[in-house]
Amino acid sequence: MIKLTQEPIDTTALLADVQHEEAGAVVLFLGTTRKFTAGRETIELYYDAYQEMATQELERLEQEARERWSLVECAIVHRLGLVPLKEASVAVAVSSAHRGEAFEAGKWLIDTLKEHVPIWKQEHWADGSQEWVHPGAPSSSVTGGDA
Template identity: 50%
Template sequence: MIPWIAVQEAPLDAMALRSVMEDPHAGALVLFEGRARDHHEGRPVLELAYEAYVPMAEKELGLLREKAIERYGLTRCAIHHRIGVVPLTEAAVLVVTSSAHRAESFQAAAWIMDEIKQRVPIWKRERYKDGSESWVECTHRFQMEP
């Protein structure tokens, strides 16, 4: 059985995840696949590497899923995130939403992605062609309250 929420080292399978979304009440299904690309802010990227505090990340993804279902009236929702090394062109995250109409599915998928970047303890490191590497889009997670 394919889980609704997963944080895993194995490659993500968009078609398998899509298969659990079949629902006769849904007129829309949105599958967002966030993929590793070969550049960031003008620098050539070789690969991405993700780290996570998996128990908390899965809990937060589950809460996001529940909130998205309630907020957007989704019929189904699944979120899978990869950790470890993610080669170029491979999926780092899959967000799948279904709803009676397309607007809710599109809005929910975009909202979920924004929330993942803000709330979920998953950190991204880019490895560049020049041999250097950098943590990116992570600074908000390391800020401490005064």
């Protein structure tokens, strides 16, 4: 199950989706908005996506994870728009008969999502500046403006 949403991620519903009588293990990963990055203070994050492509890439990731591991259920939800401190921008939930597979698949899914899925994070720093995060590319911090 793949979803992009502007709303807070409903982890209760997500866990209910992946809990299954054929599964003995569930692993849920949440990526949450952290206050400090290398000493700089974040007040919130903003996420944007190339939605059609992101959905398709996430579906491909789910399919590949199901080929690599024997998963019972697999769900990935990414939130878009503003994500306040402590709240989840992404949730990956997998279930499997035994725990090793759920941990491995969950880790691979979030690692691969962060490498390949066309979704971008904009830092909203406490000093009022905003900055799209493009790993490996030159920084282009913008002061003020709106997300």
